[in-house]
Amino acid sequence: MRIAIAGGGLGGLTLARILHRHGIGAVVYEREASRSARSQGGMLDLHPESGQQALADAGLTARFRSEARPEGEEHRILDPAGRTLVHHKPQPGNFSGRPEIDRAALRDLLLDSLPADAVVWQRRLVAATPRPGGGFGLTFDGGHSAGCDVLIGADGARSVVRSLLTDATLSYVGTLVELSISDADRRHPDLAELVGPGNFWCIGVNQILAAQRLADGGIRVGISLRAEDRHPDTYRSKRALLDMFDGWNPRLTALIEAGDGPPAPRRIEAMPADTRWDHQPGITLIGDAAHLMPPVGEGANQAMLDAAELAAEIATNPADPDSAIRAYEEAMFTRIHPIAEMSARIQAMMLSPTAADDIVRFFTPRPTEPAPAD
Structure with missing residues (x-):
């Protein structure tokens, strides 16, 4: 066979x-x-x-x-002003969860x-x-x-x-724009500290600015946007992306400015x-x-x-x-x-208008319900 x-x-x-x-x-x-x-x-x-x-x-x-x-399981969720909404830290060396x-x-x-x-x-x-x-x-x-x-x-x-x-x-369900930042600890220590050892999300209205820390010390930046009629080339300019995030805390949009090369957009599709x-x-x-x-x-x-x-x-x-x-x-x-x-x-x-509230609820552990009385 x-x-x-x-x-x-x-x-x-x-x-x-x-x-x-x-x-x-x-x-x-x-x-x-x-x-x-x-x-x-x-x-x-x-x-x-x-x-x-x-x-x-x-x-x-x-x-x-x-x-x-395992430390890659740490995740931080912020709002566009830079306020922390969720900060989850895993137990050191714990493989029982979802290690990255x-x-x-x-x-x-x-x-x-x-x-x-x-x-x-x-x-x-x-x-x-x-x-x-x-x-x-x-x-x-x-x-x-x-x-x-x-x-x-x-x-x-x-x-x-x-x-x-x-x-x-296949249906078009969103757009993902990616950038890479190499050697972040040395070249961009402030961004390395901001992102931390795992995943970092900043959630706005209908858009998310995210970043991941890689094992080689780099940072991978991803911008998630709703499905639109815009051509992907619209997102190939850092200037165009920065305009979309106008009013956000500059510490956050610095992730876009620090990208090693031009943004790389792609359509997200699903069956x-x-x-x-x-x-x-x-x-x-x-x-x-x-x-x-x-x-x-x-x-x-x-x-x-x-x-x-x-x-x-x-x-x-x-x-x-x-x-x-x-x-x-x-x-x-x-x-x-x-x-x-x-x-x-x-x-x-x-990617909804209420994404920040919805995602905070999603990642907030529910209190344990008391056992029923005998």
Whole structure:
């Protein structure tokens, strides 16, 4: 059985790793030229019931803990005047919550756990064609080709594999503008102190200015805006962004001014929360290819859990991959639907006129209710 995984992100690599642990070979086809071809983004928090569970199935818990930063769970929420609304500090060295890890470190951890020939670089899938006898013929940019018996689409928001299973369309739900600040401790110590070791949010009306501290001492800045008709190029100027935050405390907008280069905007899109497809032999989807959601903390975690659950089904029934895929899909559809709905609600809440009050309530622990009297 030849298994092809389209996409070498966190989901695709987790799937390959767990299959490899079970003695089942799989080839990951990745469009990038190498592991260092582009930035992998900022931090993500791995949830115990999903991302961390997948790493446990992959036998990588110890490696994860050596790279993760529990202190990254600290988060600060401010208003545009610079007043602190919430300041959460985690217990030092505590891995029982949702410790943060840089995406690049997590991807490297997974890549290092695979045989050298498990990932074929510079293979951007452009077409997958069902073959009469079963399986698929794969065509890559540049004229390369390959074949497989089982095809798993882990190829992200713009998945080529998805089109073989569903015509679900993507909806524009917001805009994210990103900047990077390198060597913040030395070059911008005031900003390093402002952001702290974890996540920092400043919440205004219909817009959020956020920042994350990275393991290399840098800061990743993200500006979240509502879905609008403006062209993304509108946000490629620091001056234009600063005008949008006119009246905010200058200590906060200094995060924009300190960016190493021009802002990088991108549209945030999502699939309908109830997306599903009819089972087809020898093909399925995981991660953003299967259930693209707003980036509110679930995407990578659910992609890795998809990988773990699909790998477990295949390992349990390697002689009948179609039954394994069918079982995985039914469980995944049931699991993802409420998570996708919740992610959409959180995205809308974060960019609403009442976002500050709503988010403070969201992050404020509820008092323990007294036990009922006998």
